[in-house]
Every structure is written in structure tokens, then in C-alpha cells.
Amino acid sequence: MSSSSYIKTIFWDIGGVLLTNGWDRNERAEVLTRLGVDLADYESRHEEANYLWERGLSTAEQFFQVTVLNQNLNLTFEELWPQVCAESRILYPECVNILGMLATSGRYMLATLNNESRELNEHRLNAFRLRPFFDYFICSGYVHEMKPHPGIYRAAIEISGHLPESALFIDDKAENCDAAAALGMQTICFESPGQLRDELAQLGLRAA
Structure with a gap:
């Protein structure tokens, strides 16, 4: 050496x-389960959307619009994002x-x-x-x-x-x-x- x-x-x-x-499987399962998100539906969308998001080719709001906010949960990005951030320690x-x-x-x-x-x-x-x-x-x-x-x-x-x-x-x-x-x-x-x-x-x- x-x-x-x-x-x-x-x-x-x-x-x-x-x-x-930041937003691996355990972190997202914790947040999304609490919010009533269909995890199977989310995971079916995650990989393709995450490819763009983690490479800086889409924004966080665009990522969550595709993966979560399309599920008619009466949830806004402004409500979701602080919960995503709060998983980090x-x-x-x-x-x-x-x-x-x-x-x-x-x-x-x-x-x-x-x-x-x-x-x-x-x-x-x-x-x-x-x-x-x-x-x-x-x-x-x-x-x-x-x-x-x-x-x-x-x-x-x-x-x-x-x-x-x-x-x-x-x-x-x-x-x-x-x-x-x-x-x-x-x-x-x-x-x-x-x-x-x-x-x-x-x-x-x-x-x-």
C-alpha cells in the first residue's frame, strides 16, 4: 500500500x-406504507424513474409524480417531500x-x-x-x-x-x-x- x-x-x-x-427499499417502504401507497405498484415504477432521478435527469417532483402521486391519494409533493427527507439519519x-x-x-x-x-x-x-x-x-x-x-x-x-x-x-x-x-x-x-x-x-x- x-x-x-x-x-x-x-x-x-x-x-x-x-x-x-437516502431512498433505498427500507426507507421508501417505511414512508409509503405509512401513506397508504400500493408498494407493488410503486416498485413496478421505481427502477425506470429512479434511473433518471439519481442521474440528475429528472427532478424529485417529476420522480414522485410518476411513482407515487399518480395513485390518487390526495397527497401533494410538498406534503410528501419532508417525509422522504425525514428518513435520513x-x-x-x-x-x-x-x-x-x-x-x-x-x-x-x-x-x-x-x-x-x-x-x-x-x-x-x-x-x-x-x-x-x-x-x-x-x-x-x-x-x-x-x-x-x-x-x-x-x-x-x-x-x-x-x-x-x-x-x-x-x-x-x-x-x-x-x-x-x-x-x-x-x-x-x-x-x-x-x-x-x-x-x-x-x-x-x-x-x-
Whole structure:
């Protein structure tokens, strides 16, 4: 493994590492069941609509118009959206602390590299006060491509201005880490805050 002096940029996933997922199956089942939405009908529409939404090719209101608001529930987007946002929570406070310590060190550029709609991404960065930790944001809703497609990693590498070998990527999904490694990035496949701290220490990046 490369030494910490060679790592220039640390890319962080958000959902599953720092926060709960934004609108995955469990989160949407909780909200939609409470609202009386037909889940089978919703799921039949989700994948096609989500392809556009998470890539920033449609808005949140357009997404929910296609998937939920067409079910004649006497429900408006303005009523639905706060309930969607309310499902997000800090998943691992210790990971947020590690992120903060790395940011405070001033040694590395820190960036997100996550799959999320533009609206949820902006809400979550602001609501959980994550924005100040990061220098920039590589989000599928901004760059119109999703992990594990190579395009989003290439965009991250090019925007960083450094070689892929100088980038460290932290994500909780093995397939996303494998895709990053295939382009030469170093990776940590996240399992727990303790494991993350240990693997950072092995790379010479001590968050303590």
C-alpha cells in the first residue's frame, strides 16, 4: 500500500458509511406504507424513474409524480417531500468524527463520491452539516452517471487533478470498490467504524 504522503484525495461514499441510505427499499417502504401507497405498484415504477432521478435527469417532483402521486391519494409533493427527507439519519457518528479529523488535518483533499439524486444529496449535506468537511462533491445527480460505472470514477479522478493511485475511495459496497480499484484507485470497503479506523492507520492516515 502507498504511504499517506502519496494519498492526495480521499473520496467518501455517504449512504451506508456516514448516513443511512437516502431512498433505498427500507426507507421508501417505511414512508409509503405509512401513506397508504400500493408498494407493488410503486416498485413496478421505481427502477425506470429512479434511473433518471439519481442521474440528475429528472427532478424529485417529476420522480414522485410518476411513482407515487399518480395513485390518487390526495397527497401533494410538498406534503410528501419532508417525509422522504425525514428518513435520513446519521448512521455512524464515529465515521463523521473520523471525517472531521481528516478534514482538520489539512493534509488531504476530501470529496464525496456517491449515488444520490441532486435534491436528496443537497438536503443531506446541509441537514447533517457535512458540507464544510468536503472540498468538492462528485454525486451521480451532478455528473449524470452512477457507481459502479467507470464514468463516475473517471470524473472524480479528473476533477481531483491527481493520479488515480493517489486517491483513496471509501464505500460500503464491494462492487463499487472493485470498480474504483480497476481504475487504479486505492480502496477501503467499509464494514464498521473500527475497521475503517484500522485500515486508515495501515495506510498511515491516523484519525485520532
